[in-house]
Amino acid sequence: MSSIVPFTSETPFDKVLADIREKGWSITDDFFSDEMVEALMSDISDLDNSYMKQAGVGRSLDHQVALERRRDYIRWIDPVNPARSAFLNAMGELRLEFNRRLFLGLWDYEAHFARYEEGAFYEKHLDAFKGKSNRVLSTVLYLNENWEEGDGGEFVLFDENDEHKELGRFHPKKGRLAVFLSEEFPHEVLKAKRTRHSIAGWFRVNNNIQNNLDPGQ
Ligand SMILES: O=C(O)CCC(=O)C(=O)O
Numbered sequence: 001m002s003s004i005v006p007f008t009s010e011t012p013f014d015k016v017l018a019d020i021r022e023k024g025w026s027i028t029d030d031f032f033s034d035e036m037v038e039a040l041m042s043d044i045s046d047l048d049n050s051y052m053k054q055a056g057v058g059r060s061l062d063h064q065v066a067l068e069r070r071r072d073y074i075r076w077i078d079p080v081n082p083a084r085s086a087f088l089n090a091m092g093e094l095r096l097e098f099n100r101r102l103f104l105g106l107w108d109y110e111a112h113f114a115r116y117e118e119g120a121f122y123e124k125h126l127d128a129f130k131g132k133s134n135r136v137l138s139t140v141l142y143l144n145e146n147w148e149e150g151d152g153g154e155f156v157l158f159d160e161n162d163e164h165k166e167l168g169r170f171h172p173k174k175g176r177l178a179v180f181l182s183e184e185f186p187h188e189v190l191k192a193k194r195t196r197h198s199i200a201g202w203f204r205v206n207n208n209i210q211n212n213l214d215p216g217q
């Protein structure tokens, strides 16, 4: 076990759970302790692009790199050091809370670091298509110190019933956590004007689609 204290609040999950129950999405600042977010940021900052891969779109055999649609570098997270272990454990606790209090039956959680270099973006998309994916809830934790107006890279969330109606634009600022229903909410990442770091993740159910447990992308 690591010695990183993940949360500062005594009741870290309440707001996220209430938001998801009421509207299906949540933006929460300071969900994790500064210590946790800073450990994750220093971890990803040390990763050279050559240890990451150009992200693609589509799953499994349909998977392809599509630079006109997204331009981030990713690295999947395994519990190989204290920061990554603490993060996966904390998200595991959140998973259990979702199951206890909202009966979502979430089976596991997968996540990757993402790096958007200057000029990178991710066009509007859904993280899961109905009946085609095990992804139920998407999460994005932002790691960037001092993100300012003009730095671009906003996360834009759209209405579940009208993909042209914006629900909000959010800076990818340090410690901010976005959570939303993967099949319901279109979203995009606007062009970043400086390097932008985050951790994107998905809580999944075990639908056993085509005898495959949703292979990582
Ligand atoms: O980084 C973000 O704000 C969103 C990333 C995203 O939509 C994804 O990786 O699927």
Ligand SMILES: [Fe+2]
Pocket: 125, 126, 127, 138, 187
């Ligand atoms: Fe997404």
